[in-house]
Each structure stands twice: as structure tokens, then as C-alpha cells.
Amino acid sequence: MLFHLGLPLVALRLWLRARKAPAYRQRIGERFASGLPVMQRGGIWVHAVSVGESIAAAPMIRALLAQYPQLPITVTCMTPTGSERIKALFANEPRIQHCYLPYDLPWAAGRFLDHVHPQLGIIMETELWPNHIHQCAKRAIPVVLANARLSERSARGYARFARLTQPMLAEMAWFAVQTEVEAQRFRDLGARPECVAVTGSIKFDLSIDPHLLERAAQLREQWQATRRPVWIAASTHAGEDESVLSAHRTLLASHPDALLILVPRHPERFDSVHALCQQQGFTTVRRSSARAVTPDVAVLMGDTMGELLFLYALADIAFVGGSLVPNGGHNLLEPAALAKPVLSGPHLFNFLEIAAMLRTAGALQEVGDATALAAALQHLIAHPQEARSMADAGLAVMKANQGALRRLLDGIERLMAKR
Structure with missing residues (x-):
């Protein structure tokens, strides 16, 4: 109920953003899991909120394409600029599927997951959406937080909603965290200690065109x-x-x-x-x-x-x-x-x-x-x-x-x- 009470605010925010950036007026249905493009099911779902996360995720996605040549990979984001970047990065890759991630409403998250039915979900950095994560858990879809980071300020914010944060983090399969300090913040907030590992930042593995x-x-x-x-x-x-x-x-x-x-x-x-x-x-x-x-x-x-x-x-x-x-x-x-x-x-x-x-x-x-x-x-x-x-x-x-x-x-x- 709480999430639905926020719908008017979501609509207002979308309208305000559309005034500044008209691209937000397009594909609105996708944000509510309506009119999603036809997709192959059973692959890997990767969520990168916007441009920076999409660029950071690109080497990982290319490696996954090579490692699992039989699987489609669905890449979602939340912004038009992120969408354009994903399309440009993978324009010649037919196994990449793309749409906006629906807003974090229980029914929208469930409809999206039933449409894509991924074997695994990978969320980049710190995009934690409780309903999407819970709906994944209900369907036995493991979720990874990749290249995870959590600033002290963000940790304080999540701690204020501990009753929501703790069960959400406990439902996640693995946290691949950039630093030990951030790993401890995830543990303190409720992540299972055995599911938290310090892997470093994949931004250090940036691939530069030699020319x-x-x-x-x-x-x-x-x-x-x-x-x-x-x-x-x-x-x-x-x-x-x-x-x-x-x-x-x-x-x-x-x-x-x-x-x-x-x-x-x-x-x-x-x-x-x-x-x-x-x-x-x-x-x-x-x-x-x-x-x-x-x-x-x-x-x-x-x-x-x-x-x-x-x-x-x-x-x-x-x-x-x-x-x-x-x-x-x-x-x-x-x-x-x-x-x-x-x-x-x-x-x-x-x-x-x-x-x-x-x-x-x-x-x-x-x-x-x-x-x-x-x-x-x-x-x-x-x-x-x-x-x-x-x-x-x-x-x-x-x-x-x-x-x-x-x-x-x-x-x-x-x-x-x-x-």
C-alpha cells in the first residue's frame, strides 16, 4: 500500500523530468511493465540505472555474452540517456534485449520478471529496489549486487528504514563489493556475511581502444x-x-x-x-x-x-x-x-x-x-x-x-x- 500511495509523486516527478527532457515522455508504459518488447526468456538480467553504470557494466556484459553464448541478456535502465547508451554499446549484438526497468511496485516488478524470467539478476552498484528483489526471491531468482558501493551517507539513509532494508538485503544472493569498509556497511545493514565479498572496482578494468x-x-x-x-x-x-x-x-x-x-x-x-x-x-x-x-x-x-x-x-x-x-x-x-x-x-x-x-x-x-x-x-x-x-x-x-x-x-x- 505504501508504494501505491507514492504513485502520484512518481507521476509528478516523471512529468517534471519530461518538461526538461522530452525523451521521458516516451515508452512510459514500460515504466509500469506495460507494452514491454517481446523478449527471449531464461537468460541473465542486468540493471544499470543510467549512463555511468551502463558504461561500467559493458565489459561485464560482453564477458557474459562470451561465457554464456546460448543465453539472452536483458539490460534495463531508468533514464533515456542510459537507454541510448545501452543501444549504442550493443547495437550489433542480437542477444542483448533492452527496456526500462518498471517502477518498484509489487505487481509491476512481478509482471516484468514473469515476462523476462531470468535465471539470474545482476544490479550494478547501489540500485536497491525492495519489491524487485523480493519478487526475485519469490521466484527463486538469485540477485547479485555487482561493483557494489555504499557511502556512509547512503548507509545512514538505509538504516533509517531498517525494517525494509534488512529483509531486502537478506534476500540477495551475493554482494560483490568494491572495498572492505563498504562491505562492512552492507553486513551492518543486514546482508548475510557469507554472501558479502570484496572484489574491488571493475572500473579499474576499463577497456581503452588502443587507437x-x-x-x-x-x-x-x-x-x-x-x-x-x-x-x-x-x-x-x-x-x-x-x-x-x-x-x-x-x-x-x-x-x-x-x-x-x-x-x-x-x-x-x-x-x-x-x-x-x-x-x-x-x-x-x-x-x-x-x-x-x-x-x-x-x-x-x-x-x-x-x-x-x-x-x-x-x-x-x-x-x-x-x-x-x-x-x-x-x-x-x-x-x-x-x-x-x-x-x-x-x-x-x-x-x-x-x-x-x-x-x-x-x-x-x-x-x-x-x-x-x-x-x-x-x-x-x-x-x-x-x-x-x-x-x-x-x-x-x-x-x-x-x-x-x-x-x-x-x-x-x-x-x-x-x-
Whole structure:
């Protein structure tokens, strides 16, 4: 009953999101397990809430396709951007099935599971939905929480609803957790200790196209930007773009040819951020326009989907957003894997362990505001050997912590062997 009382709020939230991003108006039936696409039954179900989780899940999904060549894999998400990313990642894979995950209502969860009838459910990171998990348990479908993470703040939130959280976690088959600290949080909240294992973060197992840096160098040569200082501010949120542009203005005073690649996190902000760049007097080109970046261009706005790694590859220095505002940060390992010195704001509560590793290795520098960001950029441009040392340190951290994907796949294989 409690979940149904929340339906008006769910409908209101969907309507508000649809006003900002019209894609939310499409496929509404799927969110209530109505009009689901025709699907093969009996495979593996993977849930990745949005873009970041979809990208993180991709190597695992490809490995599962290879390991179980006879099984379909159903990949669900909650956002239009996540949906587009899943379609792009697996466009040529006929065994990948996709739809939105229905809202966490008992009847919707049950209808979805009866439609797909998976042998195993895999949820990425921390998307815990009690009704979906309970409906899986009723059907004897084991559920894995893969690449699991749980911040202290999230743990406190779940603890406030212990009567709901404890039985939900107890019904899950396996937690493949990133760190021991987070593993203990899951145990404290009610996960069965024998079902919790520290496997590490599969984000360290990021697969990079070996030709990516070469293609980026070629494009910079076409732009006549080989010697230009180029930095990227990636996955920025509302409230950060102003600071980023302020830092870039300061940088231009000492390096007039500097180029900023600005990549807002959410597509619905592309137009407003582009307008902000123009209002502030920056000559700006949108990546989607396919226009060349000429020497007079000060800002390239990354408004395309699926190109973030390539945009990182184009830059000399990377700032990772969601961190100057209290959003918890985003994936610091993507620029590190491309051997870029990494800057971020102080708000990294979603990536504390990874941030600590990079910080200890000398691969990450945190800044508190636009002034500090500009100073860090100027210092790294003036001291290329120091920038190189940061980049090498980040790459070393990546290599030293790989192997989580193999450990995760081994655990999944053990569960599948019991089916």
C-alpha cells in the first residue's frame, strides 16, 4: 500500500523530468511493465540505472555474452540517456534485449520478471529496489549486487528504514563489493556475511581502444592545436560551469591560446550551458555541429553521447565534475586510464576509496573553487614534467588494481552453476 500511495509523486516527478527532457515522455508504459518488447526468456538480467553504470557494466556484459553464448541478456535502465547508451554499446549484438526497468511496485516488478524470467539478476552498484528483489526471491531468482558501493551517507539513509532494508538485503544472493569498509556497511545493514565479498572496482578494468589517443592526436593536428594547452571539464553539474568558465578566463590571461572542452553531465543542460558560454563572451563550438575548432575558439562544448573517453583523450589535463558542488563526484579513473593528470573538487563522497588511492599516489589534486582550479591548471601547464608524473601515477594505480572483473565473473559463474 505504501508504494501505491507514492504513485502520484512518481507521476509528478516523471512529468517534471519530461518538461526538461522530452525523451521521458516516451515508452512510459514500460515504466509500469506495460507494452514491454517481446523478449527471449531464461537468460541473465542486468540493471544499470543510467549512463555511468551502463558504461561500467559493458565489459561485464560482453564477458557474459562470451561465457554464456546460448543465453539472452536483458539490460534495463531508468533514464533515456542510459537507454541510448545501452543501444549504442550493443547495437550489433542480437542477444542483448533492452527496456526500462518498471517502477518498484509489487505487481509491476512481478509482471516484468514473469515476462523476462531470468535465471539470474545482476544490479550494478547501489540500485536497491525492495519489491524487485523480493519478487526475485519469490521466484527463486538469485540477485547479485555487482561493483557494489555504499557511502556512509547512503548507509545512514538505509538504516533509517531498517525494517525494509534488512529483509531486502537478506534476500540477495551475493554482494560483490568494491572495498572492505563498504562491505562492512552492507553486513551492518543486514546482508548475510557469507554472501558479502570484496572484489574491488571493475572500473579499474576499463577497456581503452588502443587507437583512441592516436585518433585524438590526429584531430588536434587538424585543429592546429598540437601546441595549444587543452583541458577538459567533464560531467559538470549546475553551479559548476560558472566556476569552470571563470577558471578558463583566468587561464586565458596567461595562455591566450588555451582551449577548454566543457562537457555537461546531463544532455538537458547542453543548450543552457552553450548559452552561458556565449553570454560570457567565449567563442564556442558545439561538438555536435562537426565544425572545426579554429585557433579563435576558446570553448569546445561536448554535447555528443558516447564520446567522453575520446574527449578526455583530446585534453592535456582533466577536471572531473560533480565535485565542486556536493554531488559526490564522478569516475576519476577514466582520465587516469588515459594518462591524464586529474583535478577535482572536494566533494568526492561517492568515490572516497578511489580518490584516496589516486591522492596517495600523487595522481589527483583537489581544488576548492575557480581560483584554485585556475592556479592548478597554470602550474601544470608551466611544469609539464610534474603533469607527466601525475599522469604516470594515475596509470600505475589503474594497473595495480585490475582484476575485479575476473573476480566478479567467477562469483557469477558459481551462482549460474547452481541453476
